Amino acid sequence: MTTSEKGVCAPKGFRTAAAAAGIKKPDPDRLDCALIVSEAPATVAGVFTTNVVHAAPVRYCREVCSGGVARAVMVNSGNANACTGEQGYADTLKTAEIVANLLDIPPEQVCVSSTGVIGVPMPMDRLEQGIKQCAAGLSDASGPDAARAIMTTDTVPKYCSVELPLTQGTVRIGAMAKGAGMIAPNMATMLAFITTDAAIEAPLLQHMLREAVSRSFNCICVDNDMSTNDTVLCLANGLSTISVAPDSPDCARFAAALEDVCVSLAQALVRDGEGATKFVAITVTGAANDADARTIAAAIAKSQLCKTAFYGQDANWGRIAAAAGYSGVVFDPTRLDLYIQGVHVLAAGQPTAYSEAEVQESMKQPDIDVTLELHDGTGAATFWTSDLSQEYVAINADYRT
Amino acid sequence: MTTSEKGVCAPKGFRTAAAAAGIKKPDPDRLDCALIVSEAPATVAGVFTTNVVHAAPVRYCREVCSGGVARAVMVNSGNANACTGEQGYADTLKTAEIVANLLDIPPEQVCVSSTGVIGVPMPMDRLEQGIKQCAAGLSDASGPDAARAIMTTDTVPKYCSVELPLTQGTVRIGAMAKGAGMIAPNMATMLAFITTDAAIEAPLLQHMLREAVSRSFNCICVDNDMSTNDTVLCLANGLSTISVAPDSPDCARFAAALEDVCVSLAQALVRDGEGATKFVAITVTGAANDADARTIAAAIAKSQLCKTAFYGQDANWGRIAAAAGYSGVVFDPTRLDLYIQGVHVLAAGQPTAYSEAEVQESMKQPDIDVTLELHDGTGAATFWTSDLSQEYVAINADYRT
Numbered sequence: 001m002t003t004s005e006k007g008v009c010a011p012k013g014f015r016t017a018a019a020a021a022g023i024k025k026p027d028p029d030r031l032d033c034a035l036i037v038s039e040a041p042a043t044v045a046g047v048f049t050t051n052v053v054h055a056a057p058v059r060y061c062r063e064v065c066s067g068g069v070a071r072a073v074m075v076n077s078g079n080a081n082a083c084t085g086e087q088g089y090a091d092t093l094k095t096a097e098i099v100a101n102l103l104d105i106p107p108e109q110v111c112v113s114s115t116g117v118i119g120v121p122m123p124m125d126r127l128e129q130g131i132k133q134c135a136a137g138l139s140d141a142s143g144p145d146a147a148r149a150i151m152t153t154d155t156v157p158k159y160c161s162v163e164l165p166l167t168q169g170t171v172r173i174g175a176m177a178k179g180a181g182m183i184a185p186n187m188a189t190m191l192a193f194i195t196t197d198a199a200i201e202a203p204l205l206q207h208m209l210r211e212a213v214s215r216s217f218n219c220i221c222v223d224n225d226m227s228t229n230d231t232v233l234c235l236a237n238g239l240s241t242i243s244v245a246p247d248s249p250d251c252a253r254f255a256a257a258l259e260d261v262c263v264s265l266a267q268a269l270v271r272d273g274e275g276a277t278k279f280v281a282i283t284v285t286g287a288a289n290d291a292d293a294r295t296i297a298a299a300i301a302k303s304q305l306c307k308t309a310f311y312g313q314d315a316n317w318g319r320i321a322a323a324a325g326y327s328g329v330v331f332d333p334t335r336l337d338l339y340i341q342g343v344h345v346l347a348a349g350q351p352t353a354y355s356e357a358e359v360q361e362s363m364k365q366p367d368i369d370v371t372l373e374l375h376d377g378t379g380a381a382t383f384w385t386s387d388l389s390q391e392y393v394a395i396n397a398d399y400r401t
Numbered sequence: 402m403t404t405s406e407k408g409v410c411a412p413k414g415f416r417t418a419a420a421a422a423g424i425k426k427p428d429p430d431r432l433d434c435a436l437i438v439s440e441a442p443a444t445v446a447g448v449f450t451t452n453v454v455h456a457a458p459v460r461y462c463r464e465v466c467s468g469g470v471a472r473a474v475m476v477n478s479g480n481a482n483a484c485t486g487e488q489g490y491a492d493t494l495k496t497a498e499i500v501a502n503l504l505d506i507p508p509e510q511v512c513v514s515s516t517g518v519i520g521v522p523m524p525m526d527r528l529e530q531g532i533k534q535c536a537a538g539l540s541d542a543s544g545p546d547a548a549r550a551i552m553t554t555d556t557v558p559k560y561c562s563v564e565l566p567l568t569q570g571t572v573r574i575g576a577m578a579k580g581a582g583m584i585a586p587n588m589a590t591m592l593a594f595i596t597t598d599a600a601i602e603a604p605l606l607q608h609m610l611r612e613a614v615s616r617s618f619n620c621i622c623v624d625n626d627m628s629t630n631d632t633v634l635c636l637a638n639g640l641s642t643i644s645v646a647p648d649s650p651d652c653a654r655f656a657a658a659l660e661d662v663c664v665s666l667a668q669a670l671v672r673d674g675e676g677a678t679k680f681v682a683i684t685v686t687g688a689a690n691d692a693d694a695r696t697i698a699a700a701i702a703k704s705q706l707c708k709t710a711f712y713g714q715d716a717n718w719g720r721i722a723a724a725a726g727y728s729g730v731v732f733d734p735t736r737l738d739l740y741i742q743g744v745h746v747l748a749a750g751q752p753t754a755y756s757e758a759e760v761q762e763s764m765k766q767p768d769i770d771v772t773l774e775l776h777d778g779t780g781a782a783t784f785w786t787s788d789l790s791q792e793y794v795a796i797n798a799d800y801r802t
Contacts, residue, residue, distance in 0.1 A: 053726030053734045053750075083722055085735070085751045118719025119752045304705070304789075305797055312798030318519025321484055325454030333454045334486070349454075350486045351520045388705075389798075390791035396706055397713030 007143025007159030010174035011197035013039035013239035017137040018149035021130025023123060024078030024116060031149035033130035036073040036193060037103060037138055042237035044070035044111065045206035047213045049230035055082035056089040057112045058229060060096070064111050068202035070235055071109040073193055074099045074134075075150050076127060077178070078116040080229050091122040098128055102135040113231050115152055115178060115191050147176035150191055153395060154178050158268040164257045166250040171198035171240045173257055177265040190217065190269055192232040194261065198254060199238030204246050208255045209234045216262035219294075220270050221301040221385040234258075270384045275392030278310045280368040280385050284324075287379035292329045294381035296372065299327035307388035310368055315340045315359040317351070324372060337373040341365070408544025408560030411575035412598035414440035414640035418538040419550035422531025424524060425479030425517060432550035434531035437474040437594060438504060438539055443638035445471035445512065446607035448614045450631035456483035457490040458513045459630060461497070465512050469603035471636055472510040474594055475500045475535075476551050477528060478579070479517040481630050492523040499529055503536040514632050516553055516579060516592055548577040551592055554796060555579050559669040565658045567651040572599035572641045574658055578666040591618065591670055593633045595662065599655060600639030605647050609656045610635045617663035620695075621671050622702040622786040635659075671785045676793030679711045681769045681786050685725075688780030693730045695782035697773065700728035708789035711769055716741045716760040718752070725773060738774040742766070 009016055019033040046065035048058050064070055074095055081088045092112050100107035114122070147157035159176035179190025194209075213232055244254045271279050282300045287293035300306050303323040309316035317338050325333060338346035341362035345354050410417055420434040447466035449459050465471055475496055482489045493513050501508035515523070548558035562575040580591025601609075614633055645655045672680050683701045688694035701707050704724040710717035718739050726734060739747035742763035746755050 049727075051723060051726040052731060053722045053737075080719075083719060083734075083747070083751060085749075118723065119747075308794050308797035311794065314798070318481075318484060321454045322452060322519065325452040330453060333484075336454075346484070346520075348486075349484060351484070388794055390794045393709050393712065393789060393791045393794060396709035397715070 005144065006140065006161055006174060007147055007176050008036055008174040008193055008195045009140040009143040010161030011172040011195045011237070011240070013197060013237050014174065014195045015138040015140050016142045016146040017134040017139065018142060018145040019130040019133035019137070021076070021126045021133070023076050023126060023130070031145060032076055032078045033127070033134055034075045034146035034149040035099065035131065035134035035138065036146065036195065038071055038195070038235055038237040040237045040239055041069050041071055041109065042235040043068055043200055043202040043205050045202060045209040045234045047210055047232045051230070053083065055080050055114060055229045056084060056092045057081055057114045058231060059089065060092045061111050061113065061231060061233065064108060065206070067108055069109055070111050071105040072099055072103060073111040073113065073233060073235070074131060075113040075191065075193070076130065077150050077152050079114060079120055079122050080116045080118045081114040081122050082229060083119040084121055087121060091124055094124060095127065095131070098131050099135070102132065111233055113191055113229070113233070115150065115229050143174065143176065150176065150178040152178065153274055154272055156272055158265055158272070160261060160264050162257055162261060164254065166242055166244070166253060169240065169242045171196060171242045171254070173261050175261050175265055177269060179269045190230060192217065192262070192265055194232070194234040194258070196234070196236045197238065197240035198236055199241070199243040200236040200254070204244070204251070205234055205236050208258055211255065212259040212262040215259055216266040219381070219383045220266045221298070221383060267384055270386050273386035274395045275389040276386035277389055278366060278368050278387040280310050280370060280387065281382055282385060283369070283371045283380070283382045284374065285371065285380045286374040286376055287329070287331070288377040289379040290381055291379070293379040294383070295329050296324045296327045297381045297383035299323045300370065301383040301385035304388055307385065311387035311389045313360060313363040315345060315356065315363060317345045320370060320372070321346065331374045331376055335375040337375070339371040341369055406545065407541065407562055407575060408548055408577050409437055409575040409594055409596045410541040410544040411562030412573040412596045412638070412641070414598060414638050415575065415596045416539040416541050417543045417547040418535040418540065419543055419546040420531040420534035420538070422477070422527045422534070424477050424527060424531070432546060433477055433479045434528070434535055435476045435547035435550040436500065436532065436535035436539065437547065437596065439472055439596070439636055439638040441638050441640055442470050442472055442510065443636040444469055444601055444603040444606050446603060446610040446635045448611055448633045452631070454484065456481050456515060456630045457485060457493045458482055458515045459632060460490065461493045462512050462514065462632060462634065465509060466607070468509055470510055471512050472506040473500055473504060474512040474514065474634060474636070475532060476514045476592065476594070477531065478551050478553050480515060480521055480523050481517045481519050482515040482523050483630060484520040485522055488522060492525055495525060496528060496532070499532050500536070503533065512634055514592055514634070516551065516630050544575065544577065551577065551579040553579065554675055555673055557673055559666055559673070561662060561665050563658055563662060565655065567643055567645070567654060570641065570643045572597060572643045572655070574662050576662050576666055578670060580670045591631060593618065593663070593666055595633070595635040595659070597635070597637045598639065598641035599637055600642070600644040601637040601655070605645070605652070606635055606637050609659055612656065613660040613663040616660055617667040620782070620784050621667045622699065622784060668785055671787050674787030675796045676790040677787035678790055679767060679769050679788040681711050681771060681788065682783055683786060684770070684772045684781070684783045685775065686772065686781045687775040687777055688730070688732070689778040690780040691782055692780070694780040696730050697725045697728045698782045698784035700724045701771065702784040702786035705789055708786065712788035712790045714761060714764040716746060716757065716764060718746045721771060721773070722747065732775045732777055736776040738776070740772040742770055
């Protein structure tokens, strides 16, 4: 598997463009519109926020996905179009219509996605200018720019692509994502757009996307807050002429590659988490089942006290054990083994004679590994989380004002 | 109802003492042992952490409470006696035995409670010296000192008392509590000790205590982390000679007073929350039922993004609506009314034409009120939470090291 710098344009027949439309405020240097277009109709799958309070484009994209076909995705940053009522929904429909007219495609095949401030009406005149610029500037070299245009508090653009040799030939998967705050473990708070030139029927694509998301974007945590706009879309345009059929060896290979792409971007989101100075992998093994392992890993990944300890480079296993203990999963604490940076700090629920200095030194690394073994079965799961720093607080106390 | 400064010594027949035993580290100025003694055997009720990983004294106190009678409570700060294995439990039994021998009472009537660092063996020799000092110094004027001795990261001692006129005469309730971090909404992370000279059978006392805790200590939130040591104990020694019988008017009055005492201390815990600069009351009304209202209020109270916005004095209703939306309760967001500091900021799910400057000015107050009306029924609940400040992160990144 190789990666290229083309992002969502790596697969055949996808072009993109970015524009600075001043959605949040006029700034000619800040890209805030991105358009992805497929030459041919693509099957489409989507996974969305489960928040009751969801944005107009989420409601709209669910409908596009239920149709199973898409040609384009229009994304803006700077305005989430959430809590904007029926006007917000009308603005989303209007956005799709503008794109459709410019590209001469059916409006019901245009996905729309928004991220940014909640509760502010979408500035449709400025957005329309941005859409026009994008439609006029489509190219297969704009993947990185598009990834930049969907950023909000992100500090780096996130995109990747892979080439995947299958039985009949090679297909490509490209992707980009954004999200640095409002990252919660149940449908991570972010936007991600994935393209592929494989030919995949919509139901299979939906199934594979949902599985991949459950082990990637739904296993990360920055601040436990689930956004109103979370969206992962995957478009498969078939232009490689290589088909991925259900239950074939190629299907398993494609699903694994899709999961790799999602995990790679999910980890990039955590690394760029607001104020993050650490990237922490929490692995739980030996649980009664995978769901229990996941629940415990999530509790630790979400714990403010664990996250501040990671920030403080403190091997505070007491907080980790306490978070596992309140996760809701019943386990025997006297059988708990805990490893921090590979050092066995807790054996059968009690501290070992480990060297505190050694572990602390090791926690100065930007990457921290925490592993819990419950000795109760074969269930396992990994969550990725950031630490909680003073910088996080500063960023979020000042966000709107 | 009047309050006095005597804390747990306000009811007849309760004496207390505090000592500096150097449990965590030698410091002659830091009180870290407190002993509460009742002249006569008291009925006892307890509510404890639901954490699977719980401390030895929690396991032990559950047994004392199942016996229904207690004469004394021995508390230490500086060491939680959690994750200390069978030795930890043996140390707790030994603590009760030392107290029992000194006071000439049955050891199974001695409650033991600990708070502090997890995973460190209890220094029994130093604790024994502390117990001896306490047993020799019992008085009815040491309530404030005892409240000071159970503090960890608390910055102020928390105690209160009330006199309650009942049909046959006056009874008194006294109480003290500690806790500033590891405060979670499901069995708050803290210790609280309540005394009364009313005569109340143990089952009724247990029922009233559980009810009071559910609407006080279980409705507060500082950092969502549930501790291994949460304990609320209530001792009723009957020395007022006034009985509180089940289903009597006095019973309702006593239950209300007990809840008032618990709410008062619970609010004091939030006000003294680690790094807290704001005291925020989250009230949800118009929910389908009280449980739904509670779930939504808890989600907002726990949200890192809401808490940083409170810190930033930012009327960020988008984050509040988003937290309500992911709480798990299904409601109609287009009927949501939201008030911040009494200002109607969201009507039927959309922003009103309120003055941002006015609300921001009002949020400079240390107390912030947030009210959500769902227009879906008569369910209501209030949660109390602190803000999330950079100081919180500094405190918890540095706690152990």
